Amino acid sequence: EFCIQVINPNTSAAMTQTIADAARAVAAPGTAILASCPTQGVESIEGHFDEAIAAVGVLEQIKQGKAQGAQGHVIACFGDPGLLAARELASGPVVGIAEAAMHVATLVATRFSIVTTLPRTVIIARHLLQQYGFEHHCAALHAIDLPVLALEDGTGFAQGKVRDRCNRAMREDGCGAIVLGCGGMANLAQELTRELGIPVIDGVTAAVKMVESLLGLGLGTSKRGDLAYPNKKPLTGCFAMLS
Numbered sequence: 336e337f338c339i340q341v342i343n344p345n346t347s348a349a350m351t352q353t354i355a356d357a358a359r360a361v362a363a364p365g366t367a368i369l370a371s372c373p374t375q376g377v378e379s380i381e382g383h384f385d386e387a388i389a390a391v392g393v394l395e396q397i398k399q400g401k402a403q404g405a406q407g408h409v410i411a412c413f414g415d416p417g418l419l420a421a422r423e424l425a426s427g428p429v430v431g432i433a434e435a436a437m438h439v440a441t442l443v444a445t446r447f448s449i450v451t452t453l454p455r456t457v458i459i460a461r462h463l464l465q466q467y468g469f470e471h472h473c474a475a476l477h478a479i480d481l482p483v484l485a486l487e488d489g490t491g492f493a494q495g496k497v498r499d500r501c502n503r504a505m506r507e508d509g510c511g512a513i514v515l516g517c518g519g520m521a522n523l524a525q526e527l528t529r530e531l532g533i534p535v536i537d538g539v540t541a542a543v544k545m546v547e548s549l550l551g552l553g554l555g556t557s558k559r560g561d562l563a564y565p566n567k568k569p570l571t572g573c574f575a576m577l578s
């Protein structure tokens with residue numbers, strides 16, 4: 336009985352499919368998943384510049400999702416790009432995969448490590464830990480040092496690097512759980528949880544279940560204060576589609 340929009344903020348069709356499949360695999364029987372990505376933007380998000388570009392696409396997708404009946408939204412990129420802006424636009428809940436994975440990890444372990452893609456996205460993940468208040472729960476952050484789209488090249492090489500890095504983190508960090516730091520890793524969590532014997536948490540599936548929970552509690556985004564709908568004003572040029 337719920338309709339949840341899952342937005343891949345990058346324009347990679349392959350990664351959008353990976354994310355959609357993972358979301359649908361955990362969605363409750365009555366939950367419809369609307370998976371989408373921006374029509375224009377950047378094929379992978381690997382830094383602040385990419386995130387600024389992707390955030391506009393996220394807002395466009397939120398607007399379209401609302402029109403299509405989405406009651407809640409997931410931002411399926413580990414930088415949670417455009418999260419607060421999306422919450423201003425949305426009436427339903429909006430959950431980013433980084434915050435979702437971090438929250439879930441704190442419920443099943445006292446310390447979690449993060450395994451993400453590039454060294455520069457480790458720094459961004461550290462910023463998010465501070466922003467969300469999870470710094471003290473995170474034992475360590477690691478990068479497989481491969482670009483985001485290496486996860487979609489079909490060789491399985493990146494997936495192997497994720498597995499090895501998770502294994503090493505579990506042995507070295509004293510962490511009780513591991514957070515996968517990329518939307519494109521969504522299909523690895525179950526297998527790695529079995530293999531490693533500790534919770535390996537993907538943010539796409541965590542966020543879908545969190546949005547289901549929020550909807551089940553009858554909760555949407557607060558529209559009082561800084562998450563109220565944006566003040567009405569003319570939007571020009573390529574931003575007109577957001578008004």
Ligand SMILES: NC(=O)NC1=NC(=O)NC1=O
Pocket residue numbers: 345378379380381411412413414451452453456483516517518519
């Ligand atoms: N840390 C990341 O790998 N972030 C990401 N960039 C993308 O394009 N999708 C992600 O999840």
